[in-house]
Amino acid sequence: xxxxxxxxxxxxxxxxxxxxxxxxxxxxxxxxxxxxxxxxxxxxxxxxxxxxxxxxxxxxxxxxxxxxxxxxxxxxxxxxxxxxxxxxxxxxxxxxxxxxxxxxxxxxxxxxxxxxxxxxxxxxxxxxxxxxxxxxxxxxxxxxxxxxxxxxxxxxxxxxxxxxxxxxxxx
Numbered sequence: 001x002x003x004x005x006x007x008x009x010x011x012x013x014x015x016x017x018x019x020x021x022x023x024x025x026x027x028x029x030x031x032x033x034x035x036x037x038x039x040x041x042x043x044x045x046x047x048x049x050x051x052x053x054x055x056x057x058x059x060x061x062x063x064x065x066x067x068x069x070x071x072x073x074x075x076x077x078x079x080x081x082x083x084x085x086x087x088x089x090x091x092x093x094x095x096x097x098x099x100x101x102x103x104x105x106x107x108x109x110x111x112x113x114x115x116x117x118x119x120x121x122x123x124x125x126x127x128x129x130x131x132x133x134x135x136x137x138x139x140x141x142x143x144x145x146x147x148x149x150x151x152x153x154x155x156x157x158x159x160x161x162x163x164x165x166x167x168x169x170x171x
Contacts, residue, residue, distance in 0.1 A: 059098040099136040
């Protein structure tokens with residue numbers, strides 16, 4: 001990675017992390033206040049929606065912190081080691097959790113249509129959220145493929161190390 005890439009990526013990660021903290025501390029409470037204005041028949045939505053959104057933000061923060069750690073490993077030249085797998089596994093898990101949270105949010109919002117006459121939540125919005133679930137799971141699959149590439153790179157690095165040791169023994 002170029003000398004400017006690591007600081008640039010860290011800057012982006014820092015901005016995203018700060019933005020996620022802003023969402024947690026400002027926007028989620030505002031969402032809770034807005035949801036207080038729901039019709040009494042939909043008041044049961046307030047707590048699950050706020051909790052699911054808050055947990056979704058936490059899942060994003062976990063991914064950001066793990067990517068930060070992986071970038072640190074890249075800078076030190078240790079990313080092609082078994083230590084990187086811990087962070088990659090956490091990233092995959094957090095992305096899957098985010099997909100499950102988004103699915104749960106979709107289910108909660110879809111349930112509103114069964115408790116109120118008419119459509120409390122537009123069916124198009126439910127369909128859009130279902131597409132979001134598929135997209136997030138797709139990202140998890142992409143990271144899983146990248147994990148497989150990392151495993152191959154770690155194996156090749158270990159093999160190269162053994163070959164260097166053998167060559168040093170011969171010389």
